[in-house]
Structure formats: structure tokens, C-alpha cells
Amino acid sequence: MVMSKKMLDTLVGFAQAVTNLLVLVGTYWAVFAIRAALGHPYGTANRLAVEAVFPYLAAFYVVLWLVYRLPAYYETATYEGVLSQVFVQLILALASLATSFVVRAFAFPRGLVATAFVLQVTALVPLNYALCRFYSRVRPKALTIAIGTGAAAGSTLAKQLSISTAYVVSSMSARDVTGEWIHGVPEGASLTLDASVPSPERDRILRLAMRNGITVQLVATVKETLVQKAPMKVRADHLMLTVEPYGHSPVDLALKRMLDIAASVVALTVFSPVFLLASIAIMLEDGRPVFYLQQRLGFRGQFFRIIKFRTMCHDAERLTGARLSKGELDSRITRAGRLLRRTGLDEVPQFIDVLRGDMSVVGPRPERPELAQKILEETPDWNLRLLVRPGITGVAQVLGRYNTAPEDKLTMDLAYIRSRSLFNYDLTIILNTLKMFFMPERRD
Structure with missing residues (x-):
């Protein structure tokens, strides 16, 4: 059984998260070791305070890691990815001080926070950069065919998508998408429809793709954005989407x-x-x-x-x-x-x-x-x-x-x-x- 790209991304992301958490643990205990080597060891109360705070920090780190899209580090610009990592560690450092106060772990060493932050940035930035750059090279790139109203529009969309390291892109015109052509789409490839493709053509191509088991990515139009997550209900044997102008509680x-x-x-x-x-x-x-x-x-x-x-x-x-x-x-x-x-x-x-x-x-x-x-x-x-x-x-x-x-x-x-x-x-x-x-x- 061939593993899908999504499953592979999930497994690699999970492995990266576990590795990051192990590094976090290592940096805290490295600070303890450095202090001991310098002749100013932390006491038992300090160690217990760190052990009390760390589970909360580990959970918070996972949340930050997802918010800043560190699992998709390989899809971002290098500078943005590094900046995300630094911000995650900085927020985590501030959170550790707040958490120690909330859980009343008052022996949590304040000096440990700054030293651990430096060690974490020094270790995690190059580690995650190396892991993600390596994965971006070995990861199977998704093949997608950019479809526009005409060949020129499809080519423009293809150039925009090609900026991402996750895609190999070709392009074509919507009018050339026929039932015969779609049978020749390579296995695992997807179609990406530009927002400029008229609605009847989008519907036709979408139906063709669904019948042939081909994934379609839509550059969203206003109409499609408005109906996202619209509640469904059945009325008079019709499945209806309820689109409210503003439906927040x-x-x-x-x-x-x-x-x-x-x-x-x-x-x-x-x-x-x-x-x-x-x-x-x-x-x-x-x-x-x-x-x-x-x-x-x-x-x-x-x-x-x-x-x-x-x-x-x-x-x-x-x-x-x-x-x-x-x-x-x-x-x-x-x-x-x-x-x-x-x-x-x-x-x-x-x-x-x-x-x-x-x-x-x-x-x-x-x-x-x-x-x-x-x-x-x-x-x-x-x-x-x-x-x-x-x-x-x-x-x-x-x-x-x-x-x-x-x-x-x-x-x-x-x-x-x-x-x-x-x-x-x-x-x-x-x-x-x-x-x-x-x-x-x-x-x-």
C-alpha cells in the first residue's frame, strides 16, 4: 500500500514534534548541568518546580507549533520559518514564567528561562531547518494542473503555484478539459481551477474530476467562500444550505x-x-x-x-x-x-x-x-x-x-x-x- 502525501506529512510532522519536545527537555536539563559544572547547582525544589511546569509547557508548545505552521516549515520562506521558530520559543519562555506562577511553582528558576531560550533557539532553528529542507527534497511533490479560462490564465496561475516547493505544475485552458483528456491525468495528480473560470465550466470540470476520482483545488470565488460551513437541513425533500449574513453566537x-x-x-x-x-x-x-x-x-x-x-x-x-x-x-x-x-x-x-x-x-x-x-x-x-x-x-x-x-x-x-x-x-x-x-x- 502506497502511503499518501497527507499521511506522510502527518507522520513526519509527528516525528518532528516529538523530536522538538525531546530537545526542550534536553535544554532544561542542560541548564541544570551547566549550573552544576559552574559550581552553582540548582536545588531539589528547583528541579521539582520545573517538573511541575513542564507538562503545561509541552502542551502549549504543541499548540504554538501548529499555530505557526512549523509542520509545514518546508512550504514557507526560510526567513519566515526561522522567525516562526524564534517566536514560538519566545512565547514559550514567557508562558513558563506565567505558568509557574499559576501552578504556584515558585521555585521555578527565572534564570533558567533566558538560558533555555538561547539553547532552544540555537538547537531547534538549525535542526528544524535541516529536517524540513531535507524533507522538502525527498517528499514526493504534488502534481497539479492549473486550469484557467484560457491558456494564458492557466499559465499565470501555474507560475504562482510553482513558487511553492510542494508543487510540480503544468497548465491548460478550461475548454480543453474533456472526458477523453481527463482519463489521461496521471494517477495522484490534481486539478487547480482558477477563480476566473466561469461557474458552468467549473461545475462541468468538477463533475468530470469527481467521476474519475481526481482531486480538485478551487481558487475560491466569493460565492464559494460564502457557503463554506453552511449548516445543512432537509426541507420538502430538498437538501438546503443555510447561508446567514452573520451567524456567530x-x-x-x-x-x-x-x-x-x-x-x-x-x-x-x-x-x-x-x-x-x-x-x-x-x-x-x-x-x-x-x-x-x-x-x-x-x-x-x-x-x-x-x-x-x-x-x-x-x-x-x-x-x-x-x-x-x-x-x-x-x-x-x-x-x-x-x-x-x-x-x-x-x-x-x-x-x-x-x-x-x-x-x-x-x-x-x-x-x-x-x-x-x-x-x-x-x-x-x-x-x-x-x-x-x-x-x-x-x-x-x-x-x-x-x-x-x-x-x-x-x-x-x-x-x-x-x-x-x-x-x-x-x-x-x-x-x-x-x-x-x-x-x-x-x-x-
């Missing part, structure tokens, strides 16, 4: 709001020095005002004023009008503003909008009314993003890029809106957003 919404408030209070406290330093830098270079208030579209189309550190010169849009920034090449951005943008710190004041209830920490990014109107002309369903409060970060910001097409951003945001639990999704996105401070190319 009051409990989930209350938990999301509590998370918003807690995250905002923590963020504003942690970044309070940034407020002082950024204010001084902006005033020294370009004078007042420090903050920039801009009208944005909020929940259900209501207007609100977003608060940001001012990163452009005075009257930046007096001559050009409202337009998207060109990133580093935009001459309107000040030197202080360029630094704030590259680090993402210009967004910090928006936590005030979250506390006021105009925004959420996680949600679709709010657009300016003028720009939203332009986007609506090409993407008529764009305003479906307004079914939830806009956010400081979101799925499109974590998984996409600054220049990701509006249609793709829309489907990403709708996937978030249609999720069963916004609270759980928010936690995942917040943890992954922390990496974005060190990945300015994903925001530009």
Missing part, C-alpha cells in the same frame, strides 16, 4: 470583545514608550500634528476616524488626492514615517479605536471611502467585508501581501467572517501578526 462575540479590550490594554501599555519616542521624532522632523486622523468605512458602512502616527508630510494629498501609498518609493513619506511603517508601529494608536468600539484587533482592514468606491467598480462584492468590525490585522494581512489583489483579499476576509469561531481565529491571527513586525516586505 453572542458568547463568541462577547469573548471576541473581551479579547479586543485585553489585547488593546496590553498593547497600549507595552508600546507606551513608542508613543513618546515617535511623537518626538515626528515633531522634530515635520512639526505637529503627531497623529493622523482619517475617515474610514467601518461596521455596516458607518464612518469612523482611524488614528495613526502621521508618516507623511503636511498636505500630502492636497495635489494627488486619495491614492494608495507606493511604499518605500513614496516621496510623501517622512524619514520618521518610513521607520514607523517598516516596523508597523504607525498602526499602534489604532488600539484606541479598538477600545472605543470602532474597530476590532482582528478583522478586515478598513478602507477609505474614496478608495473603496474605486475598488467596488472592479470588485462589486467588496462591501461584504463590512459585515464585521474592521481590524488592525486580519487574514489578508497575515497570509497575503500589501499588493494582493482586492478579489483575493475579499475571499480571505470572507473566510474569516464565515468561520465558526471568531475568538479562536483571532488568537491564531494575533500570534501570527507578531511576525509581521519583522517582515516589512509583507506589508509594503
